[in-house]
Amino acid sequence: MEKFMNENFLLKNETAISLFHDYAKEMPIIDYHCHLSPKEIYENKKFKNITEAWLYGDHYKWRAMRANGIPEEYITGNASDYEKFLAWAKTVPMTIGNPLYNWTHLELQRFFGIYETLNEQSAPGIWEKANALITGEGFGARDLIVKSNVKVVCTTDDPTDSLEYHQLLKKDEDYPVSVVPGFRPDKGLEINRDEFLEWVGKLEQASQVKIENYKDYLAALEVRVQFFHLVGGVVSDHALDSMVYEEATFDEVQLIFAERLTGSKLSLEAEKKFKTFTLIHLGKLYADLGWAMQFHINAHRNNNTNMFKRLGPDTGYDSINDDQIAKPLVSILDSLEQAGMLPKTIIYSLNPTDNYVIASIINSFQDGKTPGKIQFGTAWWFNDTKEGMLEQMKALSNVGLFSRFIGMLTDSRSFLSYTRHEYFRRIVCNLIGEWVENGEVPKDMELLGGIVQAIAYNNAKEYFQFQGVTEGTPISTRS
Numbered sequence: 001m002e003k004f005m006n007e008n009f010l011l012k013n014e015t016a017i018s019l020f021h022d023y024a025k026e027m028p029i030i031d032y033h034c035h036l037s038p039k040e041i042y043e044n045k046k047f048k049n050i051t052e053a054w055l056y057g058d059h060y061k062w063r064a065m066r067a068n069g070i071p072e073e074y075i076t077g078n079a080s081d082y083e084k085f086l087a088w089a090k091t092v093p094m095t096i097g098n099p100l101y102n103w104t105h106l107e108l109q110r111f112f113g114i115y116e117t118l119n120e121q122s123a124p125g126i127w128e129k130a131n132a133l134i135t136g137e138g139f140g141a142r143d144l145i146v147k148s149n150v151k152v153v154c155t156t157d158d159p160t161d162s163l164e165y166h167q168l169l170k171k172d173e174d175y176p177v178s179v180v181p182g183f184r185p186d187k188g189l190e191i192n193r194d195e196f197l198e199w200v201g202k203l204e205q206a207s208q209v210k211i212e213n214y215k216d217y218l219a220a221l222e223v224r225v226q227f228f229h230l231v232g233g234v235v236s237d238h239a240l241d242s243m244v245y246e247e248a249t250f251d252e253v254q255l256i257f258a259e260r261l262t263g264s265k266l267s268l269e270a271e272k273k274f275k276t277f278t279l280i281h282l283g284k285l286y287a288d289l290g291w292a293m294q295f296h297i298n299a300h301r302n303n304n305t306n307m308f309k310r311l312g313p314d315t316g317y318d319s320i321n322d323d324q325i326a327k328p329l330v331s332i333l334d335s336l337e338q339a340g341m342l343p344k345t346i347i348y349s350l351n352p353t354d355n356y357v358i359a360s361i362i363n364s365f366q367d368g369k370t371p372g373k374i375q376f377g378t379a380w381w382f383n384d385t386k387e388g389m390l391e392q393m394k395a396l397s398n399v400g401l402f403s404r405f406i407g408m409l410t411d412s413r414s415f416l417s418y419t420r421h422e423y424f425r426r427i428v429c430n431l432i433g434e435w436v437e438n439g440e441v442p443k444d445m446e447l448l449g450g451i452v453q454a455i456a457y458n459n460a461k462e463y464f465q466f467q468g469v470t471e472g473t474p475i476s477t478r479s
């Protein structure tokens, strides 16, 4: 029987062990999509205890605690940090089979040197050990990122954000990590939401463009795209909970936008036309600037109305949506491709039944110049599990090029989540190791090691071309 989470955790054969320890383990990290706070990074936020670092924003843990019958008071409520830690410790043993169990122990091992399993009995001792470290030197937000060998953090930012802290971090030449903004214009596409007109006002302020019509609106968005670019942004991100496509002309959308400015809500068809035209317009801006465009598709958000009213979004009340995506997704991509303005694109769906749909669509739009220009994004959210990752990797391998995959991101709000890259790398190495052990792939460690390092880091470095990132070499393509 394997010892619990030992050095060869998830590595089931000699090839996998060698690929991980000799090639993957030491590679740097590019976290090209996360929800960390640039303010907390700039200020090198110090955590008052392990609860603040672990439980203040991680709705993955919150969901597990609720499912374990923990009252909300001990999750997001008024209980003390120690009481919340005990509630999490009580839940952890119940999470076996969920990556939370392994992530939790990887974080205890890697950041705190704690190799005990966390449960109600070990909680008091672990609370003391972890807090003695996390309140001391070297455990600020910046430190944890550097300790994790992270070279780039790409946050998720509204177009109206001042990017104050990204700009301050950009000036800090002593900090060896690029912290860049991710352009996330969801509030500017969700035209039927109550808060849309208020957001347009914020966009006017941020862009200094008076928005009296749709043309002004696009101009204001472009001003913000250019500003993000100036600050080092090269990635956009769109939460497309429903993937839509509805042919529309500029004149039609001009009238639709004018109608919304009066305060009226729009028909579903009008909403789709606005979203389609605006998304394609933004895609062309991204292509012009060499940005990567991310689509996060098929999330079903904020299901619990009572808790949404109480806690807001991203608090653990979301699920997988089951809209069909193929036709509208292809139409969006093809519209951009026909205009010669399809940017690098990364497509994620929260619904794993879309895996082969996406894995097959991406190769309809590769351009024969940029390796892996169109990407099937890494297993996302509820799929960020051993099985979910393997399913995504196998779909990509079976109908695309696994070797050109830009790999993992944390998508997290916790500074302790970088061990998810190790978890991912172990799964990658074991998958390739199994192919070798089965005789499906030759044991060419130079080739396989290069592919592992490409998926771990080098592909993302080449793909995004983040400013200031120089380490790493592109995958060697054999003649």
Ligand SMILES: O=C(O)[C@@H](O)[C@H](O)[C@H](O)C(=O)CO
Pocket (backbone or CB within 6 Å): 035, 239, 296, 314, 315, 381, 411, 412
């Ligand atoms: O970017 C998103 O929309 C999601 O990743 C969302 O932020 C979600 O709360 C999350 O963090 C899933 O990992």
